[in-house]
Amino acid sequence: MNSSLFARIGSEATVEAAVNRFYSKFLQYDDIKPLFDGVDINNQKKKLRQFFTVILRGQTEIPLQTLIKIHKPLVRKGLRIEHARLWLSLTEETLHELHIPPELIDEFMELCEPYKRAIYSLLQDSTYPEELSNR
Numbered sequence: 001m002n003s004s005l006f007a008r009i010g011s012e013a014t015v016e017a018a019v020n021r022f023y024s025k026f027l028q029y030d031d032i033k034p035l036f037d038g039v040d041i042n043n044q045k046k047k048l049r050q051f052f053t054v055i056l057r058g059q060t061e062i063p064l065q066t067l068i069k070i071h072k073p074l075v076r077k078g079l080r081i082e083h084a085r086l087w088l089s090l091t092e093e094t095l096h097e098l099h100i101p102p103e104l105i106d107e108f109m110e111l112c113e114p115y116k117r118a119i120y121s122l123l124q125d126s127t128y129p130e131e132l133s134n135r
Helices: 005-009 011-026 041-057 064-077 081-097 102-126
Strands: none
Touching (some): 005 041, 011 041, 064 102
């Protein structure tokens, strides 16, 4: 099949719904809220929509070093491996809630794998090496 995952998953409407639903859940966690103090959530949602769209369209990857650089300030604010795991879990949960076929969710999560490894590496280097030694 030649159509992008973006087209197969539902294009902009699905990405918009997923990002809005995701943040409505993610920001309910008390230990997540401080990470977003002073952050324009609408701008943050825009960034996540762009990130998802790049992955789903199979466009040029976001350089992993850029992703690490973007997240370093969050490590200083208290970002931990548990937050990264929660992010991934809620992303997958949200896609299921939107009735995305499981095989498309699996494909998306696989495309996220290099980014997951980059963030885990950042967190390993910064805070929790023991958490990652079993991976």
